[in-house]
Amino acid sequence: MYYVLLSGGSGKRLWPLSNEVRPKQYLKLVNPESNSMERCSMVQRVWKQMQEADLEKHTIITAGCSQEELIRSQIKDAKIALEPEARDTFPAVLLSCAYLHSILGAHKEEYAVILPVDAYTQESFFVLLPHLKEAVRSFNAQIGLIGAKPHYAASKYGYMVPLEQKQKVKLISRFVEKPDEAEAERLIRQGALWNCGVFCVQIGDILSMASEFHLTESYEDIRKNYHRLPAISFDYQVLEKADKLIALEYNGYWKDLGTWSAMAEQMSTNTQGNVLMDEHCLNTQVINELDCPIVVAGGKNLVVAASQDGILVADKNHTEGIKQLVQDFHSNPRFEERRWGTLQTLDDSSEGEHRVLTRKIKIYDGMNSSYHHHENRDELWTVLRGQADLILEGNRIRLLPGKVICIRRGQRHAVKALEEFEYIETHVGSSGGNEDIHRITFKWDEISLSQIL
Amino acid sequence: MYYVLLSGGSGKRLWPLSNEVRPKQYLKLVNPESNSMERCSMVQRVWKQMQEADLEKHTIITAGCSQEELIRSQIKDAKIALEPEARDTFPAVLLSCAYLHSILGAHKEEYAVILPVDAYTQESFFVLLPHLKEAVRSFNAQIGLIGAKPHYAASKYGYMVPLEQKQKVKLISRFVEKPDEAEAERLIRQGALWNCGVFCVQIGDILSMASEFHLTESYEDIRKNYHRLPAISFDYQVLEKADKLIALEYNGYWKDLGTWSAMAEQMSTNTQGNVLMDEHCLNTQVINELDCPIVVAGGKNLVVAASQDGILVADKNHTEGIKQLVQDFHSNPRFEERRWGTLQTLDDSSEGEHRVLTRKIKIYDGMNSSYHHHENRDELWTVLRGQADLILEGNRIRLLPGKVICIRRGQRHAVKALEEFEYIETHVGSSGGNEDIHRITFKWDEISLSQIL
Numbered sequence: 001m002y003y004v005l006l007s008g009g010s011g012k013r014l015w016p017l018s019n020e021v022r023p024k025q026y027l028k029l030v031n032p033e034s035n036s037m038e039r040c041s042m043v044q045r046v047w048k049q050m051q052e053a054d055l056e057k058h059t060i061i062t063a064g065c066s067q068e069e070l071i072r073s074q075i076k077d078a079k080i081a082l083e084p085e086a087r088d089t090f091p092a093v094l095l096s097c098a099y100l101h102s103i104l105g106a107h108k109e110e111y112a113v114i115l116p117v118d119a120y121t122q123e124s125f126f127v128l129l130p131h132l133k134e135a136v137r138s139f140n141a142q143i144g145l146i147g148a149k150p151h152y153a154a155s156k157y158g159y160m161v162p163l164e165q166k167q168k169v170k171l172i173s174r175f176v177e178k179p180d181e182a183e184a185e186r187l188i189r190q191g192a193l194w195n196c197g198v199f200c201v202q203i204g205d206i207l208s209m210a211s212e213f214h215l216t217e218s219y220e221d222i223r224k225n226y227h228r229l230p231a232i233s234f235d236y237q238v239l240e241k242a243d244k245l246i247a248l249e250y251n252g253y254w255k256d257l258g259t260w261s262a263m264a265e266q267m268s269t270n271t272q273g274n275v276l277m278d279e280h281c282l283n284t285q286v287i288n289e290l291d292c293p294i295v296v297a298g299g300k301n302l303v304v305a306a307s308q309d310g311i312l313v314a315d316k317n318h319t320e321g322i323k324q325l326v327q328d329f330h331s332n333p334r335f336e337e338r339r340w341g342t343l344q345t346l347d348d349s350s351e352g353e354h355r356v357l358t359r360k361i362k363i364y365d366g367m368n369s370s371y372h373h374h375e376n377r378d379e380l381w382t383v384l385r386g387q388a389d390l391i392l393e394g395n396r397i398r399l400l401p402g403k404v405i406c407i408r409r410g411q412r413h414a415v416k417a418l419e420e421f422e423y424i425e426t427h428v429g430s431s432g433g434n435e436d437i438h439r440i441t442f443k444w445d446e447i448s449l450s451q452i453l
Numbered sequence: 454m455y456y457v458l459l460s461g462g463s464g465k466r467l468w469p470l471s472n473e474v475r476p477k478q479y480l481k482l483v484n485p486e487s488n489s490m491e492r493c494s495m496v497q498r499v500w501k502q503m504q505e506a507d508l509e510k511h512t513i514i515t516a517g518c519s520q521e522e523l524i525r526s527q528i529k530d531a532k533i534a535l536e537p538e539a540r541d542t543f544p545a546v547l548l549s550c551a552y553l554h555s556i557l558g559a560h561k562e563e564y565a566v567i568l569p570v571d572a573y574t575q576e577s578f579f580v581l582l583p584h585l586k587e588a589v590r591s592f593n594a595q596i597g598l599i600g601a602k603p604h605y606a607a608s609k610y611g612y613m614v615p616l617e618q619k620q621k622v623k624l625i626s627r628f629v630e631k632p633d634e635a636e637a638e639r640l641i642r643q644g645a646l647w648n649c650g651v652f653c654v655q656i657g658d659i660l661s662m663a664s665e666f667h668l669t670e671s672y673e674d675i676r677k678n679y680h681r682l683p684a685i686s687f688d689y690q691v692l693e694k695a696d697k698l699i700a701l702e703y704n705g706y707w708k709d710l711g712t713w714s715a716m717a718e719q720m721s722t723n724t725q726g727n728v729l730m731d732e733h734c735l736n737t738q739v740i741n742e743l744d745c746p747i748v749v750a751g752g753k754n755l756v757v758a759a760s761q762d763g764i765l766v767a768d769k770n771h772t773e774g775i776k777q778l779v780q781d782f783h784s785n786p787r788f789e790e791r792r793w794g795t796l797q798t799l800d801d802s803s804e805g806e807h808r809v810l811t812r813k814i815k816i817y818d819g820m821n822s823s824y825h826h827h828e829n830r831d832e833l834w835t836v837l838r839g840q841a842d843l844i845l846e847g848n849r850i851r852l853l854p855g856k857v858i859c860i861r862r863g864q865r866h867a868v869k870a871l872e873e874f875e876y877i878e879t880h881v882g883s884s885g886g887n888e889d890i891h892r893i894t895f896k897w898d899e900i901s902l903s904q905i906l
Binding site for chain 2: 015016276278280288290291292293294295296297298299300302304306308309310311312313314315317318319321322325326329334346347348349351356358360378380382384385401402404405406422424426428429
């Protein structure tokens with residue numbers, strides 16, 4: 001029995017905290033356990049719950065390739081199936097099963113449970129998962145699902161309607177997407193459950209679909225030809241065509257953290273960061289990732305969120321439209337988390353072709369950059385804090401606070417932090433940021449410093 | 454006849470846009486004329502109205518000494534009486550009259566009209582001002598005031614009650630501060646007027662009060678001994694004790710721009726800067742001085758304002774308490790406007806005694822710094838844009854984009870922009886920002902470059 005956490009997507013639903021390089025499932029906004037004040041990301045919370053249910057050894061994470069560093073910084077030793085590009089859930093599930101088979105050696109007769117990471121649930125949810133295989137098998141079903149017993153007549157969720165109410169394992173007769181409230185109430189009286197987006201499938205069953213697209217069942221082949229798969233959801237491509245679907249009922253807390261209003265209500269505290277609310281505020285949550293304070297006076301039913309990328313002020317009844325509102329924002333993220341440290345844009349004084357970009361860069365103790373050069377810009381460094389070794393055209397230079405360095409275009413360089421190291425970097429030229437990086441192909445950790453020089 | 458614009462105060466009422474170095478009267482939020490989309494500050498608007506009423510030649514501005522550069526950058530050729538420190542309105546009026554007498558040579562028999570700069574009024578208000586002197590004289594009154602005919606039963610203003618309703622020039626019987634609505638309605642039926650905070654006084658009458666505090670009537674003497682004057686309002690010290698007060702009635706638009714809700718409603722557009730509001734927003738104004746966008750979804754009756762100093766989200770019914778809320782914020786302003794350019798703090802990585810401060814500095818074409826050194830920090834400069842001459846320990850260095858300069862502690866330096874010039878400056882040491890500046894006493898414009906060297 002294997003488990004796949006589907007963690008793709010680069011949603012802007014939680015803008016300005018979520019962006020291309022930091023999708024919502026990696027934001028550290030939720031608490032790992034209900035009685036904890038600590039904060040973790042949705043991925044971390046689900047991973048911890050998988051650990052507690054003793055399932056994590058057979059669990060992989062499937063995510064976009066740009067998210068690899070982020071996942072590794074949040075979950076040590078995660079096994080990751082990497083989507084070369086975002087192409088909806090059917091390709092992701094096929095890729096996941098291929099990873100299980102090709103890389104982990106899972107038998108085709110084995111089963112895999114695919115689950116999303118953006119649901120907020122309790123321990124008992126995870127206790128249910130291993131029982132899916134048994135239920136699918138004993139009913140000779142094609143797919144097994146988890147249905148949450150509705151807490152109220154929500155119109156934002158999908159419902160699945162069972163053939164019969166009484167059975168423990170329910171045969172599903174049909175699905176209803178986002179019914180209005182009256183319809184939802186009627187469905188609930190018929191024993192309908194919320195669709196939790198969990199699927200238990202037989203690995204070989206999914207892998208056999210590869211041939212439809214003239215692909216083999218190998219992970220590498222599917223990765224290489226990923227663009228040939230249709231960008232289509234698993235629901236549409238597989239679930240809706242399936243012969244026999246069964247569901248296990250989950251009777252506990254379940255919530256999809258897909259909008260700011262849902263997320264805000266799951267926060268363990270009303271404020272995060274430098275925030276001041278007056279006594280007239282009511283049902284308002286504020287998250288501030290900036291250094292400067294946010295003051296809220298008389299705010300009612302609001303979500304306020306600020307990051308380097310922007311500031312959101314939203315009435316909780318209007319958070320569903322945020323993704324739409326910000327879809328045309330294509331500016332580069334001002335804050336990036338990497339495996340080796342962080343990048344923060346402080347100033348962009350570019351004018352047309354002439355790029356002038358100032359960033360603050362932190363490199364964690366012991367981490368290093370590649371050895372590389374830039375063709376179209378000079379880099380001007382000012383050391384703020386810590387110690388590092390700079391290799392510049394084969395010369396080693398010790399960097400200490402107050403040191404200023406010019407790295408002219410064409411000059412090969414690399415930096416390694418001897419302790420946590422911070423510097424300000426200004427790019428002047430016709431390129432800036434993460435472009436125009438020409439790496440020389442060897443790595444610090446594979447070669448000694450004297451060999452580089 | 455002279456006019457004094459009282460422009461003191463360092464109010465935090467319009468935080469985060471107003472701060473110690475940029476009080477609310479200098480924020481460019483209002484329009485100079487009712488049909489204009491251009492924006493100007495309150496001081497600029499009043500100055501323009503004085504010009505249109507042909508009064509500006511006999512007008513001075515009285516303000517705190519830290520505001521001198523700001524006034525000069527907004528109003529060319531302003532005559533400014535400088536308060537050495539903020540000590541409420543009575544000392545400011547005494548200082549103003551001394552300036553008129555000592556510096557401008559005004560006779561003691563002459564009259565001065567003192568007026569605040571944070572009222573939003575129409576042209577006809579300024580047409581009334583020259584008539585105050587005649588009214589005061591003909592009634593042999595001590596002080597002449599302007600009373601605005603109330604538009605509604607406002608509880609936030611002060612009222613003055615006339616002895617008789619019919620007269621054009623009204624003798625004032627009493628003042629009522631911030632009555633409740635019912636009381637305000639009763640007062641309005643008695644012909645009460647809003648107190649516009651304008652006083653017409655005889656210059657000699659005010660100057661004679663200096664002796665009470667053992668001061669002469671000279672501007673320099675009063676400035677030098679300003680701390681010996683009581684920090685007390687003109688209303689309390691003079692108006693309440695006056696024998697005979699008259700008022701002229703002003704029948705036009707009048708509004709005190711003392712709170713965010715009042716200011717927001719006076720803005721010519723609902724948004725300023727990079728702002729996106731969805732179609733559900735109602736009666737909401739947003740001012741964004743940051744580069745990153747502000748998105749407002751479903752905001753009703755809100756004021757949102759963002760600057761380098763912080764972010765405000767306020768229901769318009771709760772903007773009166775903002776000053777109180779932010780009174781403990783003592784961080785240095787992150788953005789400063791000077792006569793010669795602007796200073797913007799990009800990053801403060803200081804830890805305890807060790808200061809590491811990064812700022813972006815703009816110097817206008819032709820402007821220069823003093824020749825100075827720092828005892829307790831190094832300065833590291835990276836040129837972004839434009840051209841300048843740096844004099845460093847007597848050597849002239851041409852600064853162009855991409856140049857990096859270290860100025861070590863003790864090294865004397867000055868910079869003059871040859872065209873608009875921008876650079877990033879990092880301070881590393883035990884001092885930072887506007888402290889630890891040791892000027893060498895000569896000025897660029899008094900001496901040729903060769904003489905400096």
